[in-house]
Amino acid sequence: MIGWQFSNFIPSGSDGDPFERLLKIFKDLLVHTSGDVKEALSWLTELDKHYKLTDKDYGIADFIQDLIDKGFISQQSMSGKPAFHPTSKMEIALRRQALDDIFDQLKMSKHGNHTTKMTGQGDEFTSELRAYEFGDPLDSVAMSETLKNAQINHGLDDFRLTEKDLQIHETFYKSQTSTVLMIDISHSMILYGEDRITPAKKVAMALSELIITRYPKDTLDIIVFGDDAWSIEIKDLPYLKVGPYHTNTVAGLELAMDILRKRKNPNKQIMMITDGKPTCIKKGKQYYKNSFGLDRKILNRTLALAASCRKINIPVTTFMIARDPYLVNFVDQFTQANNGKAFYSSLDGLGEFIFMDYKQNKRTRKK
Helix, strand or coil, X not given: CCCCCCCCCCCXXXXXXXXXXXXXXHHHHHHHCCCCHHHHHHXXXXXXXXXXXXXXXXXXXXXXXXXXXXXXXXXXXXXXXXXXXXXXXXXXXXHHHHHHHHCCCCCCCCCCCEEEEEECCCCCEEEEEEECCCCCCHHHECHHHHHHHHHHHHCCCCCCCCHHHCEEEEEEEEECEEEEEEEECCHHHHHHHCCCHHHHHHHHHHHHHHHHHHCCCCEEEEEEECCXXXXXXXXXXXXXXXXXXXXXXXXXXXXXXXXXXXXXXCEEEEEXXXXXXXXXXXXXXXEEECCCCCCXXXXXXXXXXXXXXXXXXXXXXXXXXXCXXXXXXXXXXXXXXXXXXXXXXXXXXXXXXXXXXXXXXXXXXXX
């Protein structure tokens, strides 16, 4: 008798591997604790008590030993006490998980460059065809149109293929893009009990992994801004913390402009993740601060810098994770002065907004 025979479901792969299940949770906890392995393991142990993540055959101690054996964490002694630290392998794993979580709709690409509306060398075909030119790659030959030309030009009785019969698919021109991602680390990013810095870190990790793997010819610089602004390396993203800072947007923009001036790519952009108004500028060695509202002095400096970015063809895309009316009004003024773009996003939708904007810019060639 032909038919189906059913049996008990036995999980396989990562779903059935207790280490992989715990590793995914642990990586999320590690980002929340800014790389504090001890605290992340403590949280994992508490979760295990409540939700029974482990069983009699595999416990938290086994998981910790596997983390060490597989090279995800290292054990060092500090003041006579053992201490755990994440390794470079863990940092890569955190970026890849962020990419999987946020940009899961990505498809593989051959070369990993941005496309524009201009035609030229690329790997994404347009609907246009043209005659063959010396040096055109064979994989861009339009076979149907080429064979059709051969039949028309030579007939079926004397069928042959010549260079004049060849038709080539046009492709979108490949461009390079230099991006500076600005992340607000002022105190407001954790104000009122809402964790806004963790989603920002995850988005930055995902964006960096996206560029490294799919757009290797692009450049990404990451800067953070509070009372001042400074550059950080990609490997430092999981350990990023909010400080007791005001929001010096001017310092962040000035540093971003300095970085982009040194880039030779003609296509440059700034992406800024923030949740608040500018509340600080620096005059010499002194700070001018006002956290009670939109200070006209601070506002004018910020808007003037937005206009300066516009003059040197650096658009600023602002991702605002707050929706207070007066903040929306400020972002509208800033965006108009720069001729850039603004997105008002929830914490959950932040990654999608940034991904779609970055992807859309593939077809934008800045003059």
